[in-house]
Amino acid sequence: MTFTDSLAAAWARNDSLLCVGLDPDPAKFPAHLKGRGDAILEFCKSIADATADLACAFKPQIAYFAANRAEDQLEALIRHIHEKHPGIPVILDAKRGDIGATAEQYAREAFERYGADALTVNPYMGFDSVEPYFAWKERGVVILCRTSNPGGSDLQFLETGGEGGKRRLYQHVAELVATKWNAGGQCALVVGATFPAELAEVRRLVGAMPLLVPGIGAQGGDIEATVRAGRTASGTGLMINSSRAILYAGKGEDYAAAARQVALETRDAINRWRR
Amino acid sequence: MTFTDSLAAAWARNDSLLCVGLDPDPAKFPAHLKGRGDAILEFCKSIADATADLACAFKPQIAYFAANRAEDQLEALIRHIHEKHPGIPVILDAKRGDIGATAEQYAREAFERYGADALTVNPYMGFDSVEPYFAWKERGVVILCRTSNPGGSDLQFLETGGEGGKRRLYQHVAELVATKWNAGGQCALVVGATFPAELAEVRRLVGAMPLLVPGIGAQGGDIEATVRAGRTASGTGLMINSSRAILYAGKGEDYAAAARQVALETRDAINRWRR
Numbered sequence: 323m324t325f326t327d328s329l330a331a332a333w334a335r336n337d338s339l340l341c342v343g344l345d346p347d348p349a350k351f352p353a354h355l356k357g358r359g360d361a362i363l364e365f366c367k368s369i370a371d372a373t374a375d376l377a378c379a380f381k382p383q384i385a386y387f388a389a390n391r392a393e394d395q396l397e398a399l400i401r402h403i404h405e406k407h408p409g410i411p412v413i414l415d416a417k418r419g420d421i422g423a424t425a426e427q428y429a430r431e432a433f434e435r436y437g438a439d440a441l442t443v444n445p446y447m448g449f450d451s452v453e454p455y456f457a458w459k460e461r462g463v464v465i466l467c468r469t470s471n472p473g474g475s476d477l478q479f480l481e482t483g484g485e486g487g488k489r490r491l492y493q494h495v496a497e498l499v500a501t502k503w504n505a506g507g508q509c510a511l512v513v514g515a516t517f518p519a520e521l522a523e524v525r526r527l528v529g530a531m532p533l534l535v536p537g538i539g540a541q542g543g544d545i546e547a548t549v550r551a552g553r554t555a556s557g558t559g560l561m562i563n564s565s566r567a568i569l570y571a572g573k574g575e576d577y578a579a580a581a582r583q584v585a586l587e588t589r590d591a592i593n594r595w596r597r
Numbered sequence: 598m599t600f601t602d603s604l605a606a607a608w609a610r611n612d613s614l615l616c617v618g619l620d621p622d623p624a625k626f627p628a629h630l631k632g633r634g635d636a637i638l639e640f641c642k643s644i645a646d647a648t649a650d651l652a653c654a655f656k657p658q659i660a661y662f663a664a665n666r667a668e669d670q671l672e673a674l675i676r677h678i679h680e681k682h683p684g685i686p687v688i689l690d691a692k693r694g695d696i697g698a699t700a701e702q703y704a705r706e707a708f709e710r711y712g713a714d715a716l717t718v719n720p721y722m723g724f725d726s727v728e729p730y731f732a733w734k735e736r737g738v739v740i741l742c743r744t745s746n747p748g749g750s751d752l753q754f755l756e757t758g759g760e761g762g763k764r765r766l767y768q769h770v771a772e773l774v775a776t777k778w779n780a781g782g783q784c785a786l787v788v789g790a791t792f793p794a795e796l797a798e799v800r801r802l803v804g805a806m807p808l809l810v811p812g813i814g815a816q817g818g819d820i821e822a823t824v825r826a827g828r829t830a831s832g833t834g835l836m837i838n839s840s841r842a843i844l845y846a847g848k849g850e851d852y853a854a855a856a857r858q859v860a861l862e863t864r865d866a867i868n869r870w871r872r
Contacts, residue, residue, distance in 0.1 A: 345699070385695065385702035391710060393668055419692050419719050420660065421746040424620070427660035435666060444694050446721040446741060448748025466721060471696040473723025480769065483756040491766070494755065 325440045325462030326507060328411045329532060332378040333558045335409065339549075339596070340589045341534065342373050343415070343565030344382040344399070348390060350570050352577050362387065363395035365577075367402050369569060372578040373585040374407040379561050381534075383415040400436050411439035413464060413534065413561075419444030425454040433458045440464050442512060442534070445495050449503060456506050462532075463508050465499055467524060468492035470514025470537030493523065500528040510534055513552070515543025515562070522551040530554045532561060539567035539588070549595035557596040564588055600715045600737030601782060603686045604807060607653040608833045610684065614824075614871070615864045616809065617648050618690070618840030619657040619674070623665060625845050627852050637662065638670035640852075642677050644844060647853040648860040649682040654836050656809075658690040675711050686714035688739060688809065688836075694719030700729040708733045715739050717787060717809070720770050724778060731781050737807075738783050740774055742799060743767040745789025745812030768798065775803040785809055788827070790818025790837070797826035805829045807836060814842030814863070824870035832871035839863055 323331075333339060346362045355361040370380060380403055387396040400412050414436055418428040432441040433455075440462030443452055455463045468478050478492040489497070492513075499509050513524045515537035524533065533552055537543035545562075552560050568588070572580025598606075608614060621637045630636040645655055655678055662671040675687050689711055693703040707716040708730075715737030718727055730738045743753055753767040764772070767788075774784050788799045790812035799808065808827055812818035820837075827835050843863070847855025 347702075383695075383699055383702075385693075385699045385706065388668075389702040389705040389710065391668070393663075393666070417694050417719070418660075419694070419721075419741075420658075421744070424658055424660045427622075427658075427664040430664040431660065435664065444692070444719050444721050446694075446719050446752055447744050447746060448751030448753070450746050450748040452748075466694075469696070469722050471722060471725050473725040473727075476723030476773065477721055477766070477770070478723070480766070481758040482766070483758075483763075488758075491752070491755070491757070495752070498751065 324460050324508070325411055326532065328409055328439065329378060329462075329561070330558070332410050336375055336378060337593065338376055338378045338589045339558065339560045339562050339592050340377050340585060341379040341381050341413070341561040341563040342369065342377045342568055342585060343536070343563045344369065344380060345565045345569065346386050352572070352574055354575055360395060362390060362392045363398050366399045368578040369581050370399070370403050370407065372582040373568065374410055376582070376585045376589045377410060379411050379413055381413040381415050381563055383565070397436055400438060404437065411462070413440040413442065413462070414438035415442045417442045417444050417466060419447050419451055421447065422450050422454055425451055429455045429458060433461050440510070442466065452503060456508055459506065459508070461508065462510055464510040464512060464534050465495070465503070467495045467499070467511040468513045468517060468520050470516045470543065474514060492520065493527065496524045496527040500531060504531065512536065515548040518544070518547035518551040521548065525552055525554070525559070530559055532559055534561045534563060536563045538562060539564045545591050546595050549592055553596055562592055599735050599783070600686055601807065603684055603714065604653060604737075604836070605833070607685050611650055611653060612868065613651055613653045613864045614833065614835045614837050614867050615652050615860060616654040616656050616688070616836040616838040617644065617652045617843055617860060618811070618838045619644065619655060620840045620844065621661050627847070627849055629850055635670060637665060637667045638673050641674045643853040644856050645674070645678050646681065647857040648843065649685055651857070651860045651864045652685060654686050654688055656688045656690050656838055658840070672711055675713060679712065686737070688715040688717065688737070689713035690717045692717045692719050692741060694722050694726055696722065697725050697729055700726055704730045704733060708736050715785070717741065727778060731783055734781065734783070736783065737785055739785040739787060739809050740770070740778070742770045742774070742786040743788045743792060743795050745791045745818065749789060767795065768802065771799045771802040775806060779806065787811065790823040793819070793822040793826040796823065800827055800829070800834070805834055807834055809836045809838060811838045813837060814839045820866050821870050824867055828871055837867055
């Protein structure tokens, strides 16, 4: 099944647009996990098991594993999610971007080594830096468009010329992906929740393409505004990511239950504005 | 010593602007190395040992290690270079780009886990995605500006508005880095050899800032045009990268000697146009 199809199935089955971000920071782990060699894996597995029926996707962020020499735990985590929670796609958040020969190596890393269902990718180097990922036909390619961080505007909000008149760089990226890069239907875009007007503009430009939306919760984006701006006509089209607010909801041994509670509330808060 | 200082010392000591790119592809290794568990490390160590007196920097590309589950060999390689060839800086080519909290994890990965002297970074997400790396004061941050691949123009060549009149996106990035992001003097830029006129334009915009220049050799950039366009008044300022042409110069057991010969010729071909 393709990434897009399994995402659509998960939207329906779990009645959820919530993507659970897995950014494991050992310094924030409950005390009883500290010092364990497999703490990262245990922590993430517990969170995944506690939220799998509430999520449309999981998104592990590779930097948190790489900084802790825990690539093997990332491999084991994704294998665990696929075995225990089949049908919930895993998006590897690595924001890769390099020339074709190197992109092919990154694709092998993400799709073969880790078995990820989709990968986040940076568009700055252009089409041939994105194209190699499409050779894995079942996998998704989630391209940065408008990011939720303060410096997101430094380049993405610049006015650019070109055919069809003036537009911002992020609009140009959305159009490029929708009209040219997405011939195989494998693309999605990253658009931050902190800019609902721009999320609506991207939705207008890309039709029903899935959008990965970080920035609610710890980063301050508003759920109602995000859902109203980004939903498709059928009330889906979004993977609204929450990481820290869910992962670190509890500080004790019951952290997974606390995470489930926040995930449930977030899913339901999202659903209130879908239709 | 800072990255910039050790680079300047290496330029002088080895009379070289050549950066040796380490992109180890096991499919291209000499037959006698195939099947060895540490083939990547052995291959890269031999190349480094054979070219260390001819290079101003080494640039391992992390995708080639990650696709082969060889992070431990990358750690060992950089340790080996630092021990055996002190004073030759190692640039980890990973083109990272993410929000601040994640960028900090990537910085720990590059500078603490791997001990790299510099890291390549993507500017698409703006200043706060680059700033965390500056906390490691001795390390360099090499920011993508104008890349040498065919799709490099898709975004980087767009005309942008803003203060000071029209300019291309890559010019805007060069100006941003030179006038704002480089307050601590830790920055360098990536500018491809395939566009000498644009390399000259970046040199005009950034003064003596070091430029990492991929694209000679396998990618077809011309050495004379590159050096004339990119050198500083003192005939330095460049890390001209060559990877495949050096790594795969020989196919037999004498591959390191063949690599040395090509590195020597490339260094000398570069030096012909420096002054």
